[in-house]
Amino acid sequence: MLNYVWSILILTGIVIAAITGNIENMSQGILTSAKDAVDLLILMAGVISMWSGFLKIAEESGLTSYLSEKMKPLLHFLFPNIPRNHIANDYICANFIANILGLGWACTPTGLQAMKALKQLECERQDTASDEMCTFLILNISSLQLIPMNMIAYRSQYGSPAPMAVIAPGLITTALTTIIAIILCRIMCKRS
Numbered sequence: 001m002l003n004y005v006w007s008i009l010i011l012t013g014i015v016i017a018a019i020t021g022n023i024e025n026m027s028q029g030i031l032t033s034a035k036d037a038v039d040l041l042i043l044m045a046g047v048i049s050m051w052s053g054f055l056k057i058a059e060e061s062g063l064t065s066y067l068s069e070k071m072k073p074l075l076h077f078l079f080p081n082i083p084r085n086h087i088a089n090d091y092i093c094a095n096f097i098a099n100i101l102g103l104g105w106a107c108t109p110t111g112l113q114a115m116k117a118l119k120q121l122e123c124e125r126q127d128t129a130s131d132e133m134c135t136f137l138i139l140n141i142s143s144l145q146l147i148p149m150n151m152i153a154y155r156s157q158y159g160s161p162a163p164m165a166v167i168a169p170g171l172i173t174t175a176l177t178t179i180i181a182i183i184l185c186r187i188m189c190k191r192s
Contacts (some may be wrong), residue, residue, distance in 0.1 A: 047153045068093035079132045088117035102149035136183040142181040
């Protein structure tokens with residue numbers, strides 16, 4: 001469905017550019033946008049590589065395990081049906097740490113592993129997501145971030161005079177969305 005929407009938007013843009021005589025401007029815009037996309041891709045690859053490396057160092061040094069151990073009471077509160085020593089806890093913790101560091105793209109692999117581990121716990125209801133799966137998804141979407149690295153990288157790429165100015169508003173916003181997400185998840189889990 002989305003393919004049709006994008007196709008219609010693109011074709012409409014081309015037709016309007018042809019009618020108004022702006023084909024040359026449209027072509028120039030396409031080329032400029034393609035160049036900007038590649039530049040941004042290179043910048044984001046560097047940022048993600050750096051922070052993924054830091055995350056790997058944290059795992060190898062035992063920092064992730066230490067933080068996972070410290071987060072177990074919180075994880076048990078958020079996910080009461082997951083056994084305390086289950087591997088899903090480690091994946092969820094690593095995912096939360098990556099999200100807190102603002103590494104939205106870098107936390108995807110641990111998020112997928114966490115969902116697989118949660119799916120293995122949920123054997124009897126094959127077609128229904130468990131409360132833990134829904135809670136994890138909602139908390140992942142709300143994404144508490146101390147350092148919104150992706151946003152800082154975007155702002156830096158596009159010439160912002162203060163790319164780090166988003167840290168305080170981002171922290172406030174993501175803290176509020178995470179608190180609201182936790183409250184709603186607890187209410188919905190108690191209802192079910």
